[in-house]
Amino acid sequence: MKNTTVAMITAVAAVTRIMENTSENPGVCGFVTRNITLENVVTSVTSYDPAPCGLYGNYPASQPVLIFILVIMTAWSLFGNGCLLYLVFTEKNMREAGNIFLCALALADMAQILVYAPPTVYNLVHGEILGEGWCRVQAFLMKFLPVLSVYLQTSLWICRFIYIAFPLDYASIMTKRRLAVAMAACLLIALVTPVVGLARVGTVQSWTVDEYPGAVDIAQPISLMLSCLSGGAEVDSMMALISVGLTISFITACLIYKVAWDSGKNQEKLTGIAKDQLKHKLAAAKTLGIIFGVQLITWLPSTINTFLWKTGVIAPNKGVIAADIFFIVTMTSTFLVFANSKNIYRRALTSMYYNIRKIIQWVGEIEIIPLVMLRMRRPESNSRPDPVRNPIQPIIEYETTV
Known part of the structure; x- marks a missing residue:
């Protein structure tokens, strides 16, 4: 009982410190203080309520629009990725070794949208989350799936570079064993953030008040529009891993464009198979460029907002509202790439x-x-x-x- 009392007092001290540090910004919301009696001792306990925070908390009338957007996002993501998986499994010309990363990426994107959108719709309808248990499960998955998605796309970029730069040696380089090792590496890298969090504190943290050294674990999202995310060292490690993956993708993209550009300069000298390969190289470079551009555009706003929020450039309440909007923008990367791939829809529906x-x-x-x-x-x-x-x-x- 004494340990419980000490933990509660520590939590109150942590939250109080945050509120004191941000007293000039009344936008810090969601903290609810109530008195409880433990062994004839009255103690004030502060908990967090995400309902009055963020976009929905400040603009409740936007609920139908937000729900409609989330439903459309879910349907589009499942349909687009489903069409892609259908083509890979039914068309022989799509059964190429590197497409294993494409299938895994589609499954990861579908998992991301299912972990985020339907629970968020529930949050908006009921004004509360599904529960603390689900919050911790969601926190684990939302630390795992984004990193997995980034490194699967990085692996796909590397496969396409080998295909474009070394077309004759592609089959010998991309063996089943190497593909299995690469897939296992992606899974292990994605597990780094949640496993490190489990090893550090012994539980899946959903949101950590990292401004206080005691690191208060709050099993609530910051707002009803945000998924339960990690805080403190976990979110920093996740952002670092994502940054490394995007950097590798950017370097590989530059190499692909260089190879395609060099081949385009000599296209007048190419004949037969080499000329046909050039068309595939240019088409692949264009497609991958669109994918990378979409991912960069959808991920950058959320990353910049998080940095400005942590450094105190923007007020907490405005930061939460911006985080709600930019998190939706980030999740559009799970389906937005198919907007320019009408051929996938046409081929899948025709088949x-x-x-x-x-x-x-x-x-x-x-x-x-x-x-x-x-x-x-x-x-x-x-x-x-x-x-x-x-x-x-x-x-x-x-x-x-x-």
């Missing part, structure tokens, strides 16, 4: 249409077979015609023969 049509025809043929066999059977000459067995013969004729 689905013809496959469904074949299934319907196949089922129809199965239903027709018994009817054909029934009509092919002839009644015996000495037996009376049976109206049940021979539906073609009218019942009236059967009655007159009697």
Whole structure:
């Protein structure tokens, strides 16, 4: 009991210090203080309520619009990534070794949007989160999935560079063993942040008041529009890993464009297969450039806002509102790239249409077979015609023969 009392007093001290440090900015919201009695000792305990904070807390009338946006984001992400997975698994020309990273990236993007959007819709409808247990699960996944997504895309960039720079050696370089090692490396790197957090404090932290050395663990999101995220050293390590992954992607992108540019200069001298390969190189460079540009545009605003918020350049309340908006922008990276890939939609829907049509025809043929066999059977000459067995013969004729 004494340890519990000490922990509560420590939490109160941490939150009080934050409120004192930001007293000039009344935008610090969500802290609720109440008195509790422990062993005849009255103690003030401060907890955090995310409902009055952020975009929804300041503008409750925006709830229907926010829910509509989240539903559209979820549907678009699932549809776009689903079409991509369908093409990879059904078309032979898409079963290329490096596309294993593309499939894993699509699955990671779908997982991100499902972990974020549906629970956020619940938060907006009910004015509270699903619970502290879910908050910690979400905090773990939101530390794992973004890093995994970045490094899967980095691996995809490296695969495309090998394909463009060394097309003849691509099959020998991209062996199944190397692909498995690369995939395992992506998973291990993504696990660094949550596993380090577990090893450091022994639990999955959702939000840490890192301004205080005691690091108060609050199992609540900062606002109802934000997912439960990590704080303190965990979020710093996550941002560092993401920055390293994006830097590697940027360097690889520059190398790809250099190879494509050098090949384009000599396109007049190219003939046959080399000329066809140049078209694929330029198309691949353009596609990857769009992917990288979309990711950079969607991730930068949130990163800049976090930096300005931590350094005290912007007020906490404004920082939370901006974080709500920019976090939605960040999540659009899970589907926005498909906006310029109409060919994926067209090919997937066309293939689905013809496959469904074949299934319907196949089922129809199965239903027709018994009817054909029934009509092919002839009644015996000495037996009376049976109206049940021979539906073609009218019942009236059967009655007159009697």
